[in-house]
Amino acid sequence: MSPAATMESLRKRVRGPIITADDEGYDQARAVYNAMHDRHPRVIVQALDEADVMASVNFAREAGLELAVRGGGHSAPGYGTCDDGVVLDLRAIRNVRVDPQARTARVGGGAKLGELDHATHAYGLAVPAGFVSTTGVGGLTLGGGIGYLNRRFGLTCDSLLSADVITAQGRRVTASRDENADLFWALRGGGGNFGVVTSFDFELQPVKDIVGGPIVFELDAAADVLRTWRDYLREAPRELGAFFGFHRAPPLPFIPEERQGDNVCLLVTCWSGDPDEAQAVLEPLQTAGPVIGQHVGPMPYPALQGAFDALLPPGCYSYWKSDFALDVADDAVPAHLEHGALVPNVQSAAHIYPLGGAVRDVGPEETAFGSRDAEFAINIVGFWTDPADTETFRSWVRGYYDAVHPFAGFEGGYTNFMDVEDQARVRENYGGTYDRLARVKAEWDPDNLFHLNQNIAPAR
Numbered sequence: 221m222s223p224a225a226t227m228e229s230l231r232k233r234v235r236g237p238i239i240t241a242d243d244e245g246y247d248q249a250r251a252v253y254n255a256m257h258d259r260h261p262r263v264i265v266q267a268l269d270e271a272d273v274m275a276s277v278n279f280a281r282e283a284g285l286e287l288a289v290r291g292g293g294h295s296a297p298g299y300g301t302c303d304d305g306v307v308l309d310l311r312a313i314r315n316v317r318v319d320p321q322a323r324t325a326r327v328g329g330g331a332k333l334g335e336l337d338h339a340t341h342a343y344g345l346a347v348p349a350g351f352v353s354t355t356g357v358g359g360l361t362l363g364g365g366i367g368y369l370n371r372r373f374g375l376t377c378d379s380l381l382s383a384d385v386i387t388a389q390g391r392r393v394t395a396s397r398d399e400n401a402d403l404f405w406a407l408r409g410g411g412g413n414f415g416v417v418t419s420f421d422f423e424l425q426p427v428k429d430i431v432g433g434p435i436v437f438e439l440d441a442a443a444d445v446l447r448t449w450r451d452y453l454r455e456a457p458r459e460l461g462a463f464f465g466f467h468r469a470p471p472l473p474f475i476p477e478e479r480q481g482d483n484v485c486l487l488v489t490c491w492s493g494d495p496d497e498a499q500a501v502l503e504p505l506q507t508a509g510p511v512i513g514q515h516v517g518p519m520p521y522p523a524l525q526g527a528f529d530a531l532l533p534p535g536c537y538s539y540w541k542s543d544f545a546l547d548v549a550d551d552a553v554p555a556h557l558e559h560g561a562l563v564p565n566v567q568s569a570a571h572i573y574p575l576g577g578a579v580r581d582v583g584p585e586e587t588a589f590g591s592r593d594a595e596f597a598i599n600i601v602g603f604w605t606d607p608a609d610t611e612t613f614r615s616w617v618r619g620y621y622d623a624v625h626p627f628a629g630f631e632g633g634y635t636n637f638m639d640v641e642d643q644a645r646v647r648e649n650y651g652g653t654y655d656r657l658a659r660v661k662a663e664w665d666p667d668n669l670f671h672l673n674q675n676i677a678p679a680r
């Protein structure tokens with residue numbers, strides 16, 4: 221065994237905590253967001269800086285151990301953990317430094333969306349990112365990044381200017397348009413396949429307060445709401461973001477108590493344009509059907525970003541099925557209505573996110589995110605707390621997915637919404653960019669050290 225591969229040498233070279241099964245706090249340190257993945261790593265390194273990351277990558281490679289890189293720990297398939305290998309936990313590397321003049325932010329590889337939003341909001345700026353603020357910037361950005369601001373500013377990865385990456389060889393490189401351009405291309409949609417990103421540089425957009433929030437409708441109106449939303453979004457100004465969902469009404473003050481827990485459909489809206497235009501823009505959505513309750517108004521952008529956090533705490537069991545779709549055509553609507561009416565609890569949901577707009581402004585070859593022609597991302601997720609319920613929730617998710625999948629008109633789905641069993645779809649999910657990704661992978665990680673992800677096999 222090489223000298224770099226011993227635990228003793230790891231301990232000498234790492235400044236952050238190193239946790240093994242004998243240590244107090246091991247169970248807490250090994251836990252990831254999705255309780256389905258109860259794994260027992262040999263060692264967890266809570267890296268404090270790049271040197272710790274380099275040492276951990278070198279250790280795992282030299283020792284021939286599995287390496288799980290953990291950013292926010294949210295991946296549905298539990299890629300942030302493993303059995304008997306090394307977990308490289310980046311959570312302590314989460315500083316965000318905003319340059320308000322240049323409108324850029326340097327963001328640690330282990331930051332969560334809420335930390336990013338908090339830091340940029342102070343300057344009236346934002347990165348277009350996801351819908352739940354506890355999600356990791358790392359995994360979300362590397363897979364693409366879908367959220368309220370996509371139609372206006374593109375995917376999260378479209379705002380990426382450069383990244384510092386620790387390679388499979390334990391070397392630090394910077395990737396940008398001008399430096400290691402192939403790697404930079406691959407990082408924008410190719411997931412964690414190419415190295416450990418210790419910091420991301422983002423372009424920031426002028427977004428401070430928005431007008432929006434959830435509108436909860438009677439389930440009976442779902443067909444009208446779905447069609448109205450779909451058709452309206454085709455023409456609506458790009459400053460409007462809005463997703464459609466089937467849910468159970470949450471226990472929140474704007475829902476009458478007697479209706480909380482009922483099956484409903486909803487729209488969650490985000491108008492980031494001129495506040496004076498908000499009422500006119502949102503009105504067609506607010507009148508798409510009979511409303512049970514709504515909480516639409518001006519609010520800081522991070523408030524909307526964090527609005528669902530409490531509903532989705534870490535430690536639940538979850539199961540995901542997802543597709544991109546070219547359309548939610550009328551002939552697909554009955555399948556959505558049938559299965560959307562059966563959402564089994566308040567945490568579970570089926571969401572349809574619009575893409576298009578600025579997502580399309582970027583060419584399909586320009587970044588590794590190849591599915592630019594998808595109009596929607598459909599995501600069906602079961603969340604539950606009692607492992608005895610696993611089969612009930614999985615069968616709802618699968619039943620819904622099986623019913624709507626034939627209508628997607630699209631081969632792949634969003635890599636960040638894939639679950640364990642979706643590794644078989646990896647080629648379709650990366651779409652037209654897979655072969656180039658495999659070539660870049662062969663250059664930067666020929667032995668596939670970084671394989672706990674939607675894995676791209678290095679080209680031969």
Ligand SMILES: Cc1cc2nc3c(=O)[nH]c(=O)nc-3n(C[C@H](O)[C@H](O)[C@H](O)COP(=O)(O)OP(=O)(O)OC[C@H]3O[C@@H](n4cnc5c(N)ncnc54)[C@H](O)[C@@H]3O)c2cc1C
Nearest residue numbers: 291292293294295300329350351356358359366412417673
């Ligand atoms: C509650 C919830 C809400 C979500 N909402 C959205 C949403 O609105 N929009 C959206 O696009 N997605 C969303 N997702 C999906 C999310 O993008 C993926 O789960 C993503 O992988 C999470 O990234 P993470 O860093 O938290 O996860 P992790 O499990 O830590 O990592 C996921 C993958 O990325 C790799 N990775 C993470 N950080 C780094 C890094 N710094 N360098 C190299 N590799 C890294 C890991 O190795 C792993 O393969 C959501 C997920 C959850 C659970």
